[in-house]
Amino acid sequence: MKYRIQKIFDRFVCQGADCEATCCEGWKIEIDRESYEAYKKIRGKLGLKLLLGIDPKTRCFRMRRRACVFYNSHGLCDLYKELGRDGLCQGCKDYPRHKEDYGDLQEVMLSLSCPEAARMILEDESFGAWVEKIPEEKGEESGRKLWEVSRKILVDLEKVREVLNQILRDRQIPWKQRLAMGLAFAHDVQRHWDTDEDRTWWVGELSRRYLALGAPERFHRKMQGLREDKSASSPKRPRWAERRIRLAGWLRQMGPMEPVLEEWKQTLDEMCTVLYHEWDWDTYHRFCEEFDRENEGLEQEWENLVLYFLNTYLLGAVYDGDVFGKVKLAVFGVLVIRERCLFVYGTEGKAGREELIKAAWQYSRQVENSDHNLEFLEMDFLMNPLFGLHAMLEALQ
Numbered sequence: 135m136k137y138r139i140q141k142i143f144d145r146f147v148c149q150g151a152d153c154e155a156t157c158c159e160g161w162k163i164e165i166d167r168e169s170y171e172a173y174k175k176i177r178g179k180l181g182l183k184l185l186l187g188i189d190p191k192t193r194c195f196r197m198r199r200r201a202c203v204f205y206n207s208h209g210l211c212d213l214y215k216e217l218g219r220d221g222l223c224q225g226c227k228d229y230p231r232h233k234e235d236y237g238d239l240q241e242v243m244l245s246l247s248c249p250e251a252a253r254m255i256l257e258d259e260s261f262g263a264w265v266e267k268i269p270e271e272k273g274e275e276s277g278r279k280l281w282e283v284s285r286k287i288l289v290d291l292e293k294v295r296e297v298l299n300q301i302l303r304d305r306q307i308p309w310k311q312r313l314a315m316g317l318a319f320a321h322d323v324q325r326h327w328d329t330d331e332d333r334t335w336w337v338g339e340l341s342r343r344y345l346a347l348g349a350p351e352r353f354h355r356k357m358q359g360l361r362e363d364k365s366a367s368s369p370k371r372p373r374w375a376e377r378r379i380r381l382a383g384w385l386r387q388m389g390p391m392e393p394v395l396e397e398w399k400q401t402l403d404e405m406c407t408v409l410y411h412e413w414d415w416d417t418y419h420r421f422c423e424e425f426d427r428e429n430e431g432l433e434q435e436w437e438n439l440v441l442y443f444l445n446t447y448l449l450g451a452v453y454d455g456d457v458f459g460k461v462k463l464a465v466f467g468v469l470v471i472r473e474r475c476l477f478v479y480g481t482e483g484k485a486g487r488e489e490l491i492k493a494a495w496q497y498s499r500q501v502e503n504s505d506h507n508l509e510f511l512e513m514d515f516l517m518n519p520l521f522g523l524h525a526m527l528e529a530l531q
Contacts, residue, residue, distance in 0.1 A: 140243045140445075141263045142254050143231070149250050151209030155495065157229050157248060158205035161394055161503060162194040169223035180216050200396060236449050237283035246442055246498035252491050255442050256435040261303060262445050283452045290337045294323055294457060295448045297341045302440055305433060307350045310530045313440065313465050315353050317530075319344045320461035321523045327457055360527065374422075375415045380529035381473055382410040383520050384466065391507045394500045401496075405477045413480070421480045428485035429475075435490055440468045446502075462515045462526065469529060471497050 165173070170193055173184045187196050187203040195202045204212040213221055230248035234241045241264070244251040255262070297319065302312050319340060326336035343349065385406055393399055409418065429436070443464035451457045474493040479485040501507050515521045 136239045137267055138239065138241045138264045139267045141260045141265055142258050143242060143244060146230070146244055146251060146254060153209075154249050155499070156201075156205065156209060157226075158211060159201040160396065160499065162192070162197060163202055163223070163225055165193050165195065166224040167193075183212070232446070234446070234449065236288055236452055238285060239288060239449075241445075241449070243445060245502065247495055247503050249491065249495045252495040252498070256438050256487070256491055256494060258438050259434070261299075261434075261438060262441045286334065288449065288452050290334055291449050291451055291457070293337050293341060294320070295444055297344060298444055298448070298461065299441060300345060302444075303437055304350070309433075309436065311350065311354060311357070313468065314357060314527050314530045315344060315350070316440075316461055317458075317465055317523065317526055318353070320458045324456075324458035327455060357527070360524070374419055374531055376528045377531045378410065378415065378418050380520065380525060381469060382406065384470060384529070385410075385473065387514060387518070387520065388470070391500065391510060392504050394504050394507070395496060398500050401474075405473065408481060409473065409477055421476060425476050425479050425485055428479065429490075432487060432490060435487060436468070439471065439490075439494060440464050443467050456512070456516075459512055459515045462521055463511060465526060465530075466511070466515075466521075467497060467501070 165188065170188070173188065176184055183204075188194070189196055195204060197203065198205075202211075206212050206215075211222070211226070213226075219227060230245035230251040232243050232245045234243075243262075244255055246252050246255055298316050301307070301315050301319065304312065307315070322340050323337060326340075327333055385402060388402060389399070391398070395401075413421070444461070447460045447463055448457070451460055471490070471493045474497065475485060475489050478489050478493070501511065519525060
């Protein structure tokens with residue numbers, strides 16, 4: 135079994151009471167069965183606190199003012215204070231460390247929804263590089279496959295991810311074109327993924343096409359043709375206005391999501407009101423240009439952001455075959471986070487690394503820390519014409 139870990143993983147240190155957004159707040163914490171059984175055996179004052187502080191129906195810690203009942207007024211965990219790290223449930227021990235199993239392959243990474251992990255991910259000079267490691271702790275690798283997957287399909291997906299990584303890190307290509315090429319490559323792979331038996335050959339062939347000398351220039355000309363066709367059909371509307379319309383639709387689609395962040399709905403409403411109603415087309419365009427200039431020194435952070443989403447989700451297509459959907463999720467996440475940063479720039483005049491880090495962990499906490507919200511987006515990406523290839527390419531104009 136291959137055990138792959140991100141290079142920055144072991145450098146993570148929890149900020150404890152100094153964390154700007156504790157993981158003890160905002161969602162219910164599920165307790166694994168082993169920890170739950172151990173908690174039931176504890177006696178005395180702590181045992182009584184555990185009896186009253188755990189909901190036996192859901193096997194979750196009860197909440198007090200949207201925080202775990204064991205989260206104290208000093209910003210620390212009473213269970214950790216009483217029992218140490220070994221006394222925490224598995225979820226609390228692991229977070230923000232995240233593990234994905236793909237049959238013979240296990241990948242371990244940090245989650246963007248933790249502010250300190252988000253900082254490390256976005257500032258990672260290795261661009262999410264992996265190292266293979268022998269498990270050190272008992273239970274990290276049992277030798278048992280959690281899921282049966284096709285090794286051949288997994289190898290194809292690793293090749294797809296490698297090609298996307300090369301495209302998205304090529305700074306000779308404009309940033310938005312890199313995202314567009316990544317989308318188009320995944321779309322082309324998906325066509326053959328679904329219909330051709332010789333999937334491996336097509337992955338190799340499409341990889342050669344998209345990485346070939348002159349491929350960016352050919353793609354640019356093709357995109358230019360699409361822009362001209364669009365301009366001809368909408369002569370009264372600026373070409374770049376289509377981007378604003380598409381992104382407004384994306385943000386409004388997020389309205390029905392489960393509110394993990396308490397302020398999410400209000401934040402979303404404020405963003406839509408300012409970006410797409412109070413600002414006219416020219417104001418929006420002006421702020422976009424100013425924001426892009428302010429972010430010229432943050433190429434590494436934006437590249438790491440999209441690579442994080444690809445590293446986290448792409449190989450999951452080994453189970454559902456939805457390669458294109460995983461890349462859609464990455465591009466969607468990056469552009470929604472950008473709109474959040476644009477909103478902060480337009481309303482507060484701030485557009486730096488700190489604003490990007492905050493927007494990234496807030497988005498991740500709202501979307502990634504809710505299975506309901508991830509499933510909601512996955513279904514939207516499959517069914518909603520807002521997320522067809524051409525519609526998403528228009529959001530990158």
